[in-house]
Amino acid sequence: MIELEQILKKNNVKPTAMRLLVLQFLLNKKSAISLTDVEDYFVKSDRTTLYRTLKTFVESELAHKIDDGTGITKYALCEENCHCEIETDLHLHFHCKLCNETSCLTDHKIPNISLPKNFIAEDVNLVVKGICNKCNSN
Amino acid sequence: MIELEQILKKNNVKPTAMRLLVLQFLLNKKSAISLTDVEDYFVKSDRTTLYRTLKTFVESELAHKIDDGTGITKYALCEENCHCEIETDLHLHFHCKLCNETSCLTDHKIPNISLPKNFIAEDVNLVVKGICNKCNSN
DNA sequence: TAGTGTATGCAATGGAAGTGCATTAATTTG
DNA sequence: CAAATTAATGCACTTCCATTGCATACACTA
Ligand SMILES: [Mn+2]
Ligand SMILES: [Mn+2]
Ligand SMILES: [Zn+2]
Ligand SMILES: [Zn+2]
Numbered sequence: 345m346i347e348l349e350q351i352l353k354k355n356n357v358k359p360t361a362m363r364l365l366v367l368q369f370l371l372n373k374k375s376a377i378s379l380t381d382v383e384d385y386f387v388k389s390d391r392t393t394l395y396r397t398l399k400t401f402v403e404s405e406l407a408h409k410i411d412d413g414t415g416i417t418k419y420a421l422c423e424e425n426c427h428c429e430i431e432t433d434l435h436l437h438f439h440c441k442l443c444n445e446t447s448c449l450t451d452h453k454i455p456n457i458s459l460p461k462n463f464i465a466e467d468v469n470l471v472v473k474g475i476c477n478k479c480n481s482n
Numbered sequence: 483m484i485e486l487e488q489i490l491k492k493n494n495v496k497p498t499a500m501r502l503l504v505l506q507f508l509l510n511k512k513s514a515i516s517l518t519d520v521e522d523y524f525v526k527s528d529r530t531t532l533y534r535t536l537k538t539f540v541e542s543e544l545a546h547k548i549d550d551g552t553g554i555t556k557y558a559l560c561e562e563n564c565h566c567e568i569e570t571d572l573h574l575h576f577h578c579k580l581c582n583e584t585s586c587l588t589d590h591k592i593p594n595i596s597l598p599k600n601f602i603a604e605d606v607n608l609v610v611k612g613i614c615n616k617c618n619s620n
Numbered sequence: 621t622a623g624t625g626t627a628t629g630c631a632a633t634g635g636a637a638g639t640g641c642a643t644t645a646a647t648t649t650g
Numbered sequence: 651c652a653a654a655t656t657a658a659t660g661c662a663c664t665t666c667c668a669t670t671g672c673a674t675a676c677a678c679t680a
Contacts, residue, residue: 360658362659380636393659411549415635460615463610473605474605501627530628530629535627555667
């Protein structure tokens with residue numbers, strides 16, 4: 345678990361006990377998680393602490409926030425060397441209506457969007473809703 | 483203003499006084515509006531009525547809901563013959579960080595999104611945030 | 621005109637994000 | 651090591667918006 349510490353330190357986040365645990369939790373998840381998910385798992389910790397832990401992760405570019413349209417903010421760890429850049433890092437997010445899971449399709453980068461004259465793009469959010477591969481095979 | 487009635491009737495919405503007024507309000511707006519926008523304009527009407535009016539419009543495909551990432555639901559009238567179909571009707575939405583306005587770029591349809599094997603797309607939300615043409619020229 | 625269904629208004633609820641402040645833990649400094 | 655400073659945590663509270671329940675008013679039909 346020294347590795348966990350390294351990850352945090354690399355991003356200039358002090359490795360507190362709580363942060364290590366939340367990081368581990370995130371690492372184990374293949375799909376994006378909500379604050380409530382973390383809260384339900386770490387029942388003994390305070391919601392605010394968990395909230396701020398996630399916030400810290402996002403601010404230090406360890407994780408990114410996902411607005412999947414459900415109204416509940418999701419979080420997922422960033423890929424190695426991600427800086428959430430619009431051209432290189434931003435990717436498609438998929439929300440399954442059946443299992444209700446949101447996942448990062450990191451291989452599917454946001455396509456180039458042409459905008460009308462004089463519009464400047466600084467951020468893009470692309471969410472596809474539908475049925476995921478797991479639910480589709482049932 | 484008989485035209486307004488026609489629009490509502492065409493979509494099987496009974497043309498009450500309130501609905502006609504809200505429809506007119508939407509027609510006059512070039513950018514998307516929030517429930518609070520409507521509420522601020524029609525100060526004498528109840529918020530719930532306005533809320534349900536917008537809901538009715540969305541359900542009868544007269545308008546569409548827009549999740550622009552601000553956390554505040556926006557509404558805009560649909561184009562003629564729109565059925566909010568994923569291939570033909572869904573379009574790009576732009577949110578300006580400066581003037582805080584969200585607009586429908588109806589000429590910019592959602593590009594074809596390739597998904598991994600066995601994923602089914604049923605809905606897509608594409609929002610670009612940045613600086614709009616008006617704010618850019620200042 | 622009576623009766624039925626829909627629309628409206630008011631009050632209350634719910635869910636989630638975010639903040640203020642006191643307390644505790646960690647770190648720095650003398 | 652002890653005192654002082656800084657950072658992290660926990661608890662209570664707030665805010666904001668979406669949504670619902672229910673009573674009343676209105677519109678339309680038989
Ligand atoms: Mn992602
Ligand atoms: Mn639109
Ligand atoms: Zn699924
Ligand atoms: Zn603008």
